Amino acid sequence: MKFSLITPVKAEELPQLLALKQNLSQQTMQDFEWLIATDLTLDLQSPTWQTPFPIRLTQPTVPTIGAARNAALASAKGDWLVFMDSDDYLLPEALAHLDGTTALTPTVMADLHQYPTYEPHTAFINTLSQTIARDNLPKGTGSKGKKITYRPLDLPADLTTETPSDLPIKAQNWLNYKYRLYQDTTRWDNFKRQLSIAGKVINRELVQQAKIQFDATNPLYPDSLFLTQVMAHTSAYLQLANPTYIRVRHNDPINAPSVHQLPTPNRWHDRLAAWQLSLDQLSAGDLRDAFATYTLNRLHRYLYKSLSTNTDDTIADPQDLAVQLQRYLQSIDTPSSFQAMPLLSRQILHHFQQHGTIPQGQINTIVRLRQLRRVIKHHGRGVTRLAYDWWFTKLPVRPKTILYESFLGRNFSDSPKAIYQHLQANYPGKFKHIWVMADHTDTGPGNQPDTKVVKRFGWRYMYYLATARYQVINMRQPKWFIKRPGTKFLATWHGTPLKHLVFDMDNVASANPHYKEIFYQQSRQWDYLITANQFSVDVFEHAFMYPTQKMLSTGYPRNDILSAPDKTSQANNIKQKLGIPLDKKVILYAPTWRDDDYYSVGNYKFTLKLDIPRLKRELGQDYVLVLRTHYFITDHLDTTGFGDFVYNESSYDDISELYLISDVLITDYSSVFFDYAILKRPILYFVYDYEKYRSVLRGFYLNMETDLPGPLLKTNDEVLSALHNLPAVERQYRDAYQQFSKRFNAWEDGHATQRVVNTFFDLK
Secondary structure: OOEEEEEEOOHHHHHHHHHHHHHHOOOOOOOEEEEEEOOOOOOOOOHHHOOOOOEEEEOOOOOOHHHHHHHHHHHOOOOEEEEOOOOOEEOOOHHHHHHOOOOOOOOEEEEOOEEEEOOOHHHHHHHHOOOOOOOEEOOOOOOOOOOOEEOOOOOOOOOOOOOHHHOOHHHHHHHHOOEEEEEHHHOOOOHHHHOOOOOEEEEHHHHHHHOOOOOOOOOOOOHHHHHHHHHHOOOEEEEEOOOOEEEEOOOOOOOOOOHHHOOOOOHHHHHHHHHHHHHHOOOOOHHHHHHHHHHHHHHHHHHHHHHHOOOOOOOOOHHHHHHHHHHHHHHOOOHHHHHOOOHHHHHHHHHHHHHOOOOHHHHHHHHHHHHHHHHHHOOOOOHHHHHHHHOHHHOOOEEEEEEEEOHHHOOOOHHHHHHHHHHHHHOOOOOEEEEEEOOOOOOOOOOOOOEEEEEOOOHHHHHHHHHEEEEEEOOOOOOOOOOOOOOEEEEOOOOOOOEOOHHHOOOOOOOOOOHHHHHHHHHOOOOEEEEOOHHHHHHHHHHOOOOHHHEEEOOOHHHHHHHOOOHHHHHHHHHHHHOOOOOOEEEEEEOOOOOOOEEEOOEEOOOOOOOHHHHHHHHOOOEEEEEOOOOOEOOOOOOHHHOOOEEEOOOOOOHHHHHHHOOEEEEOOOOHHHHHHHHOOOEEEEOOOHHHHHHOOOOEOOOOOOOOOOOEEOOHHHHHHHHHOHHHHHHHOHHHHHHHHHHHOOOOOOOHHHHHHHHHOOOO
């Protein structure tokens, strides 16, 4: 047998294991066995587990990953050991490609070449199938965005002939076998990659003869000992040039953390223990020096920040860690490893080595210098953030100051606006109001009494964010926000959810890969979360993992305007402000963004599918069209060719005012229809990509085919037909509309703001 694939599995990983079984069944080369190291009881004779390759279970002696892999090693029969995690997968030709590589010999450690992604299996394969070039992989995984990563042939510059025998050896290896071979002086290049077990391929006989084992006692870092010993017994490192091992990063460290995401106060202690055990087993030479240099660099890059704060949860006992670190540094007998460190870091390490205590002053200095270096590198960007961290959060809290922000400071709108106006009208002079705006500080309510407008991320913003007693925000605060004692945070949120949110989402490829973890930490700082209906309470409890006792069951303050007794006169005033004739009816078109159609994280495209020329021809005598796209959409749609028929109000501050002036709403998967239904006016759903959105993208909390108060329209013909026959549409959906309103708008009585204010603010 050629290969033995080894996968350690915990009980909660069974669904991932089944997906991996399906993936392995698609390998073009099937000469392998699959060893599952687990305490699980699996019926391998059932149809569920029938595969073209044998599967065997091995049981570890103790419940650690190291012990699980050791049990599988003892049972393996293949010529080569291949290490896989349960939630990863292989491209179909991975093992066949490796098998055809002639440089794979018993004294070589091979690597299937990891490609990290946050996309789950089905989404990644779907995207991969649409990638034309074989040397490309879809949707990269950098921290800044999800742009396609282009992987060119990487041939040398001196490649000038088409005759393979005349090519340089490097080029021949790439063209014939597509691998890179590191040996002799290049062996320790990419040392970090060689210390990751996932995707590694190692000769089984070599492991057995050298009696190489994983550390069964270290719960977090069992691989270091095994891999350093494998390096010591091999003469070369072979890496396939194209990635074939797809490593799925964990984007939900709260509910499904990887081993390295587990909250543990002993992380640094366990890491040092693994390094100590590995170093003690290495003889003097290049490998020992390379390992020492690598670990010192890790200390230099990551340890100091952990020791400089009082909130780090990876160090149980700092002084005990200092003594442990002293022993490790005294074991490093190569001065050149220390010389590779910057001067201040070298001084810190020597202090640990000589005294076994923490040089706190030097550590704080190096952390501050790094922060300043980042500011200088980015030409001053971030200097206000440093002021927030270093100084503003040390100032006294201002007890009567309220900071408001709506949609990341894009406009003066939503529930924060309603709360502000209520306080101004009913409690004049009681508070100082600070409004956050993204760009122009002369917009918004800056001319109102006791009100100041500050630019987002500017100096005054940082000051008031740190010192205001109250924060009223409708999205999320910055991830570096520090919730200070004596302050109160009101999350007003911005809509009843239709699409899956946060912890109900499987794939967050279009957002920050750490989105779920960041959201969880941010929401722990909320004192209250406003909800519009019982449906939202139920959804937010699991989608946000937020406690129901901290939710305000009040309705949305922003919707009070829709029940105001003077809403008709307000609507006429708004029409006049926008230049819309009072004798024209208004169609409001408010589509949302698509998760899979974006330029980069948070920057979404939008293609207008509504046939505006036809709408104008058939309805222009009686209607105008008001266009309002989602604030995530960065495309600026050109509607200048439609004369006085189209009013592009995508940048209009408050969409609630656009609801008031409209006679019919056209939307798709946006939550705007929940609020609009308060007006009891017709709603049409233009869902031209319904099947894709429902099955491939985010999924819905409602059954759109049965729960909505209006028709699902797939084509422009259907949209025009509905607009021509609105009375018939209203009659058809009258009962559905009543049921919908009862379910979602029972709390929207025009007094939500008063209920929120009475609960949140100290007004006695």
